[in-house]
Amino acid sequence: MHSRRELLSRTIANAQRFERICFELAAIKAPSKKMKAIEVAAHFANGTGAGVYRSRELEAALSELAKMIASPIDPGKTDRSGVLHVMSTAFPWGGHTRVVERWIDLDGEKRSQSVVLTEQGTQPVPKLLNDVVTNAGGAIHRLRDKKSIETRAEELKSIALGYAFIVLHIHMHDIVPSLAFGLPSFPVPVIFYNHADHRFSVGMEVAHAVAETRSWGRALTGARRGIPNSKRLGIPLSIKETGSSTDQGFSRDQLSIPKEAKIAIASASQYKFQPFLDLNFFETVKKLLRRNNRIWVLLVGVSETFCRQQLIAAGCDAYDLQRVIPIRACDEAQFKSYLKAADVALDTLPENGCTAAMDYISNGLPVVSRKTFIGQMDYLIDQPEYVRTDDEFIDQVLGLMDANNDHKITAARQFENLNNDCRSEVFLGRLDDLYTSATVKNPVGLADGNLFHGFSDLDLFHTHRTTLI
Structure with missing residues (x-):
């Protein structure tokens, strides 16, 4: 594992390289080559630690290129309706697509909901996403990957002009929306949903409103992106998530787990489990196993x-x-069959699992989480199970597994907090306010030129992840 000093040295080198990449953009004259170079630069800034979370240079170059994206005839349309959700790729796993599905499911009772996919390629669209879009009276549009970036931007612009609102749920390197919506005269309000609040991204410059999943992200957007007025929208609970209780013994036999065992579960994409400096999920698991030999751990993903x-x-x-x-x-x-077999959930380290924690709590499982530089969702930050140290983490888990402790009481308390913050009425109320805000504001515009505030553990973490590839 790399030391803090090594990671800092690499992060400084990354920042210098990103500066050079941005400087060299000016020498590229061919629009198609410049678009590709910007995309590569955004990939680099998102994929490693460079101390940046927006880039004025990339946004300015995209703004200039947006002027050449053809506009369909649009004589002041007054019949725009519905919401267009712009995604880069829809996945059958993970939390990103689940959030879009829930949003469409909830908001679809008020407004038609459609989706356009900019980088789906030949991957199938998840059935649930298809179903909720159909139920909401919308359609799914798939831009053809083999087309040039410019052509995809033109197609997106043409589709988007028929809608009342546009919501960006894009990958952090996806420049197609910036090109499609980059002119100040673009008439449809754009909302940027900041689902990866801890990472670099393009696209915020064209948004009339930036929506955050949590207060931590809102603070980072103010400090490191120069956008002081982003709105906390949160992540919606699924309508079907009602705090059902666990059902012991559901899948223990098929996993060869003794009936007397206590089960802890953790679920996330594999990269979220990668150790970083003193944050090592697997060392924590070892300590937990050594403290109680009846504990078994399921690691999903x-x-x-x-x-x-x-x-x-x-x-x-x-x-x-x-x-x-x-x-x-x-x-x-x-996944839910595993949740039904478990007694307690372990949040991942060093990067927590936002939608996974919602799944745990919604299915009657209490979750224990560790405070790190990446922050946490609002519904957990005031809970006693959100702790500072490894020892506190283990004590909380063991306490919840103690036969004398009714963990259902903790689960009910956590669910009440989650429900108060994320239930459908709360989400839809914030969403209505967000739509209204987007209609009366100008686009965010280009990033300020002085957003660097030194390197933090968050930057070192991004560099660390790069060294694992």
Whole structure:
């Protein structure tokens, strides 16, 4: 594992390289080549730690290129209606697409909802996304990947002009919306949903409103992106999530887990489990297993090879390894069967799982989370299970597994907090305010030229992730 000094040195080098990349853009004259170079630059800034979360240079170049994107005839349309959700790619797993599905499901009772996909390629569109869009009276548009960036931007612009609102749920490198909506005269209000609030992104400059998932992201957007008035929208609960209780024994036999065992579960994409400096999920698991030999751990979303390597590196023995079961990413029904077998949920380290925590709590599982530089969702920050140290984390987990402790009381308290912050009426109220705000504001515009405030652990973390590729 790299030391803090090594990561800082690499981060400084990354920042210098990104500056050079931006400087060299001016020498590229061919529009198609410049678009590709900007996309590559955005990939670089998003994929590593460079101390930047927006770039004035990239946004200015995109703004100039947007002038050449053809506009369809639009004689002051007055019949625009519905919401167009712009996604780069829709996935069958993970939280990103689930958020869009829930948004459409809830808001679809008021407004028609459609989706356009800029980078889906030949990947199938998830069935649930198809279903909620159909139920909301909308359509799914797929831009053809083999077309040039410019052509895709023109197609997106043409589609978008028929809607009352546009919401960007895009990947952080996706420049197609910036090109399509980059002129100040573009007539449809654009909302940027900042789903990756801790990462660099393009696209905010064309938005009339920036929506955040949490207060932590709103603070970062103010400090590191120069946007002081973003709005906290949150992540909506699914209508079907009603705080159902757990059902012990549902899948223990098929996983060969003893009936007397206590089960902890953690779920996330594999990269969220990668150790960083003193934040090592697998060392925490080892301590937990050593403190109570009846505990078994389900890790959903990781490979067996990765899990075994990390556990051995953390000093786990054969008995420890036997009690940690890695499970590949699975569909929602299978995932919920694992939740029904568990007693407590472990939030991931160093990067927490926002929608996963909602799934835990909504299914009657209390979750324990560790305070880190990446922050947490608002519904958990005032809970006693949100702790500072490894020892406090383990004590909380063991306490919830204690036979004398009714963990359902903790689960009910956490669900009440979650429900108060994320239930449909609350989300829809914030959403109506967001739509109104977007109609009366000018676009955010280009980033300020002086947004660098030194390097933090967040920047080092992004660099660390790059070294693992």
